Amino acid sequence: MNLDIGEKIKELRTKNNLTLNDLSSRTNLSIGYLSQLERGLTSVAIDTLDNIAKALGVTIYYFLSKPKNKKNFILRSYEREVLEVENNRIIQIQLTNDIEGKNLLPRIFEILPSSSDEEITSYPHIGEEFVYVLEGILTLLIDKERYELFPGDSAHYSSNREHNWTNNTNRIVKILTVHTPNLFKK
Template identity: 80%
Template sequence: MNSDIGEKIKKLRTQKNLTLSDLSEKTNLSTGYLSQLERGLTSVAIDTLDNIARALGVTMYYFLDKPKSKKNFILRSFEREVLEIENNRIIQFQLTSDMENNDMLPRIFEILPSSNNEEITPYPHIGEEFIYVLEGVLTLLINDEKYELFPGDSAHYKSTISHNWANNANKIVKILTVHTPNLLKK
């Protein structure tokens, strides 16, 4: 995986006519580290990858492979892949082997703690949502009312009402979600 990311970084850097020194200046990373990364000799942290991506004018998802859609209806725990990482704080994992052909979109979210209470901006969208708290304390905002959900708690609501959720605690929050419609469906 590191060599794939490194190859993509080097290819994009050279396409943009940037030297390792140029990229080093834009990212505040050493040229030695960047060189090792491009050759697949070292690993990269998510926040560092995001820093490099911004310097190269792309998102970090440019460097990550999208999970492969399979036709099998069983997804083993060891097959679970990261679907997306948002703002270096929210990690989404796929929970289905065929995300693009099903009506529901089941996922697990791991939400890292914020340094202070997050401003939660509620928003409506089409569909329906189910949330089940696996670990931590989730702050759920529905129609300007805040609810604290603890492990074992769940919420099920129409997505057309104003809603959002966040981690305002100091420990990781893990939630299982199921959304309809599946926006990844072909």
């Protein structure tokens, strides 16, 4: 996902004849950060991506894969679709048919194992998050503290706190999440 977003940012920036310095001035983000973002070397918080989108004259939806919207409030298990695959390690599965106009964004994430010595970047953004561990052991980072969550454990926190999560085991971790705001709400 980071590389896809970065490529889209670079494509729009060059299409608009903007340098990294120009975009930096418009967004108050460092040139180094923007360069890393364009190369897919760092992640971006939703509010930062929204800031970049406005500076480039598009909406945030330009950078996000929009889920299919069906006006049925029931989604059968066999109808679920993969919303996105991030870095070949995190699979997002859509849990609702009718995503537009809703405040909540429910998803299941399947997180493949990663090395415990990989650096995990925590970031804040607007909204709140609820995480429920279905399978495996999730490492949750909040305000530089690490928490191990086991099946049946949950966490509910304000997204404006520095946070992220990862899988430092050798087994798949599956979590149910509910986020606000719903990025796909119109």
